[in-house]
Amino acid sequence: MAAEVTKRVQGTPAQNRLDVILGDVMKTELPYFDVCISNTPYQISSPLTFKLLATSPAPRVCILMFQREFALRLFAKPGDKLYSRLSVNAQMWAKIDHIMKVGKNNFKPPPLVESSVVRLVPKNPRPQINYDEWDGLLRILFVRKNKTIRSSFLGKSTVMDMLEANYRTWCAQNDIPVEDGPADETGADAMDTGNVAEEDEDEVEEVMDLDDDDDVPDFFREQENARIQEALKGRSSRKKRGKVGELVREKVRQVLEEETGLADKRARMCDENDFLKLLWAFNQKGFHFT
Numbered sequence: 001m002a003a004e005v006t007k008r009v010q011g012t013p014a015q016n017r018l019d020v021i022l023g024d025v026m027k028t029e030l031p032y033f034d035v036c037i038s039n040t041p042y043q044i045s046s047p048l049t050f051k052l053l054a055t056s057p058a059p060r061v062c063i064l065m066f067q068r069e070f071a072l073r074l075f076a077k078p079g080d081k082l083y084s085r086l087s088v089n090a091q092m093w094a095k096i097d098h099i100m101k102v103g104k105n106n107f108k109p110p111p112l113v114e115s116s117v118v119r120l121v122p123k124n125p126r127p128q129i130n131y132d133e134w135d136g137l138l139r140i141l142f143v144r145k146n147k148t149i150r151s152s153f154l155g156k157s158t159v160m161d162m163l164e165a166n167y168r169t170w171c172a173q174n175d176i177p178v179e180d181g182p183a184d185e186t187g188a189d190a191m192d193t194g195n196v197a198e199e200d201e202d203e204v205e206e207v208m209d210l211d212d213d214d215d216v217p218d219f220f221r222e223q224e225n226a227r228i229q230e231a232l233k234g235r236s237s238r239k240k241r242g243k244v245g246e247l248v249r250e251k252v253r254q255v256l257e258e259e260t261g262l263a264d265k266r267a268r269m270c271d272e273n274d275f276l277k278l279l280w281a282f283n284q285k286g287f288h289f290t
């Protein structure tokens, strides 16, 4: 196709205005562009969409051909089976319209799947939210979109470890002293027993519950699977929770139960406002998701 368009403009005034970049679109740093028209292989629909949504400054419009099911996921609403991290992101950063269905018989040979052309118009002005942080929160919630939000945070040791590390960084940056050391013996033991049981149960169940969306990148799935295997090996390797860990846990509980009231809700039922409320409340407590 590159050869074809190059040939087409040769010897015309358009020749000087055409710059062909050959390469993998996912690995190439793209120059500023205001229109994207794409008919890429469907395997890269998800990463390509995420790349376009994260592009700043955003393009004016993107016309994209996707497999029909993927297009439906872009429009899916809370409660729909196809509602996913992709739906929330797409609708947060862009206005999306279905332009036309493209039946498989329009191709020779006909593929197995139906297609759709969609128009994606990034919101302008762009919502004043850090893309990486917003997406970081959604990743935590949509790895297990059918679980309660309480369970996605408090029932997951990797998430709590990540929040503890990030809380320590925030304290260091803001000159807030942290009280290190093991958690209070009696309290910690009592709490650990309960929470560890809860965590193990959750992490084992997770094997059955990983979001089957293909917008979870492979490396993230691999990380999750490795961690689940660890959880299955038993509790003995689990490290004892320290004072900072307990403090972080309590802060997370406050965010989920008191400040947002979203602890018992499931990501698959949450709308954009719920996610914004969560992000804001976590930020207020010094937690960030980048």
Ligand SMILES: C[S@@+](CC[C@H](N)C(=O)[O-])C[C@H]1O[C@@H](n2cnc3c(N)ncnc32)[C@H](O)[C@@H]1O
Pocket (backbone or CB within 6 Å): 001, 023, 024, 025, 026, 038, 039, 040, 041, 044
């Ligand atoms: C479905 S064909 C469409 C071709 C052309 N756009 C057309 O409509 O005739 C997909 C094209 O995307 C190219 N492609 C596949 N993976 C790509 C990637 N990661 N980055 C850029 N182009 C890619 C393929 O070489 C192929 O030419």
